[in-house]
Amino acid sequence: MRIAVLGTGGIGGYFGGRLAASGHDVTFVARAAHLATIRERGLQVASVAGDFTVHPASATDDPTTVGTVDAVLLAVKTWQMPPVLETLPSLVGPATAVVTTQNGVEAPDQVAAVVGRGAVLPGIAKIFAFIDGPGRITHAGGPASLVFDEWEARPGRPSDRVVRLRQAVAASGAASPVPEDIWAELWSKMLMVVPFGGLGAALAATLGELREDPARRALLRDAMREVEALARARGIRLPEKVVDGTMAFVDDQPADATTSLQRDLLEGRPSELDAWTGAVVRLAADSGVDVPLHRLLLEVLRSRHPDALPD
Numbered sequence: 001m002r003i004a005v006l007g008t009g010g011i012g013g014y015f016g017g018r019l020a021a022s023g024h025d026v027t028f029v030a031r032a033a034h035l036a037t038i039r040e041r042g043l044q045v046a047s048v049a050g051d052f053t054v055h056p057a058s059a060t061d062d063p064t065t066v067g068t069v070d071a072v073l074l075a076v077k078t079w080q081m082p083p084v085l086e087t088l089p090s091l092v093g094p095a096t097a098v099v100t101t102q103n104g105v106e107a108p109d110q111v112a113a114v115v116g117r118g119a120v121l122p123g124i125a126k127i128f129a130f131i132d133g134p135g136r137i138t139h140a141g142g143p144a145s146l147v148f149d150e151w152e153a154r155p156g157r158p159s160d161r162v163v164r165l166r167q168a169v170a171a172s173g174a175a176s177p178v179p180e181d182i183w184a185e186l187w188s189k190m191l192m193v194v195p196f197g198g199l200g201a202a203l204a205a206t207l208g209e210l211r212e213d214p215a216r217r218a219l220l221r222d223a224m225r226e227v228e229a230l231a232r233a234r235g236i237r238l239p240e241k242v243v244d245g246t247m248a249f250v251d252d253q254p255a256d257a258t259t260s261l262q263r264d265l266l267e268g269r270p271s272e273l274d275a276w277t278g279a280v281v282r283l284a285a286d287s288g289v290d291v292p293l294h295r296l297l298l299e300v301l302r303s304r305h306p307d308a309l310p311d
């Protein structure tokens with residue numbers, strides 16, 4: 001398959017790297033020293049599932065030179081999307097699939113606004129991976145799965161392009177399980193990540209410190225309930241006991257876990273606050289659902305980190 005990876009970071013570098021290493025024609029979009037090093041020495045991936053290097057690796061900082069591809073892996077951070085989306089139409093032909101990987105639930109709509117819903121495969125990356133230097137990606141843990149489906153999937157009858165792409169991901173050594181309902185899975189991940197991210201950042205607390213303290217644990221659960229109420233108001237078919245299930249998942253994770261939102265905010269980097277807590281508040285207002293905890297978290301985090309949200 002011809003594949004373009006828009007953003008060669010933790011997600012793009014890992015999943016795109018696996019696809020390239022298994023023989024697909026992958027072009028990595030990167031920039032600055034990362035691009036230069038990938039061109040010179042290839043893309044090096046250190047992975048708990050086995051290290052590998054893609055060399056030579058096809059890489060560019062100009063997506064408009066790539067031409068149309070079978071699949072685009074959109075793997076920039078949410079706040080980096082606007083300029084990247086301007087280049088997207090040059091990659092998209094009538095059958096191209098654009099897989100979103102961003103946390104939050106708004107990326108599919110943002111991509112659809114540019115290339116139409118028919119091109120979008122809403123997706124979820126489940127992995128812990130990051131850039132640890134120019135040309136180098138580390139995969140530190142997580143299931144390393146890339147879950148995606150058509151916007152309006154027919155249960156049990158996946159489209160040909162979805163089948164081909166799932167087979168390619170699975171054959172590359174990553175996982176690509178078939179979701180029961182991609183929108184429910186996107187929201188279920190949001191229900192875990194956004195309360196954990198917002199409370200973790202506001203309290204400078206690890207997952208262990210949130211779940212062990214009864215008052216904080218209650219806040220975590222309440223914040224999850226707000227996301228649940230919002231999702232249900234928007235017609236998302238979440239599992240009946242989604243909050244209990246998510247708390248059980250929380251109890252199973254390493255105690256020292258933190259989210260990228262918390263790390264980015266506390267270390268003064270641009271963050272995905274707008275796409276996480278901001279999106280809950282924005283979509284709740286749109287749906288007539290009250291989310292007081294998220295409103296408070298947004299105000300606290302925005303006032304503490306004035307550069308955290310786009311203008």
Ligand SMILES: NC(=O)c1ccc[n+]([C@@H]2O[C@H](COP(=O)([O-])OP(=O)(O)OC[C@H]3O[C@@H](n4cnc5c(N)ncnc54)[C@H](OP(=O)(O)O)[C@@H]3O)[C@@H](O)[C@H]2O)c1
Pocket residue numbers: 006007008009010011012029030031032034061075076077078080083084101102103125126127128129130131260272
């Ligand atoms: N990493 C994970 O473990 C993980 C897990 C689940 C979900 N996610 C989600 O996946 C998304 C991507 O996260 P990530 O961790 O992979 O981010 P990341 O490591 O920061 O990677 C993004 C990459 O895109 C590059 N980029 C951005 N704009 C570009 C442009 N215009 N031209 C060329 N390159 C560009 C960035 O380059 P610069 O460094 O130069 O900006 C960076 O190399 C996020 O929404 C995140 O929430 C991540």
